[in-house]
Structure formats: C-alpha cells, structure tokens
Amino acid sequence: MFTFVFAAVFVYVIALFLSFAGNRLVARKCPTKPMELVVEAIAPETVKPKPQSLGSAAVSYESMTCEQLRSVCTERSIVWRNAHGKNKHLLKAEMVALLG
Numbered sequence: 741m742f743t744f745v746f747a748a749v750f751v752y753v754i755a756l757f758l759s760f761a762g763n764r765l766v767a768r769k770c771p772t773k774p775m776e777l778v779v780e781a782i783a784p785e786t787v788k789p790k791p792q793s794l795g796s797a798a799v800s801y802e803s804m805t806c807e808q809l810r811s812v813c814t815e816r817s818i819v820w821r822n823a824h825g826k827n828k829h830l831l832k833a834e835m836v837a838l839l840g
Contacts (some may be wrong), residue, residue: 801836809835 801809809832813820818838820830830838 800840806832806835809839812839 769801788797801812804812810820811834816839818835820835822828823830823834
C-alpha cells in the first residue's frame with residue numbers, strides 16, 4: 741500500500757515538474773520578419789532628423805557610446821527600446837545606421 745501511494749505521489753510530482761520546466765525549456769522562435777522590414781517599421785520615412793546647426797562640426801556616431809546614441813535616438817523620435825520585442829533593444833550598429 742505504501743509503495744503504491746509513494747509511486748503515485750512521485751509520478752504526480754514529476755508530471756508537475758515537467759509541465760512547469762517544459763515551458764521554460766522551449767527554444768525561442770526566430771523572428772519571422774527580415775531585419776530590413778523591422779528597421780522600416782521602427783523608423784518610418786516620415787520621421788525627419790533635426791537639422792544640425794551650421795557652426796557645429798560633423799558628428800561621428802561610431803565613436804559615441806550606446807547611451808549617447810540612445811539619447812540622440814530619443815531626441816529624434818526613433819524607437820530604440822523594445823525594438824525587436826520585449827527587452828530587445830536596437831544594437832549600436834543599427835542605431836548608427838538609422839542616424840547616419
């Protein structure tokens with residue numbers, strides 16, 4: 741009797757663990773859209789960059805840090821946060837391409 745109850749409880753606990761862990765072990769799906777479509781959706785052509793003043797030197801976006809690029813993107817209304825999904829922000833190269 742004891743072994744039957746123990747086996748039933750053991751099977752129940754293993755089933756609960758597998759149902760919980762199975763959801764966490766599922767591989768993430770690759771994005772279905774190509775990168776060009778995602779970039780077009782993020783930065784539509786209607787957003788125009790602010791004109792720079794004539795007295796300032798040309799800005800080198802490649803030498804900026806990610807934090808600086810993010811602030812420039814925010815000023816120009818370019819979405820960089822959660823661009824590729826939740827907690828998946830634009831990469832530095834993508835921000836440089838959109839700004840440049």
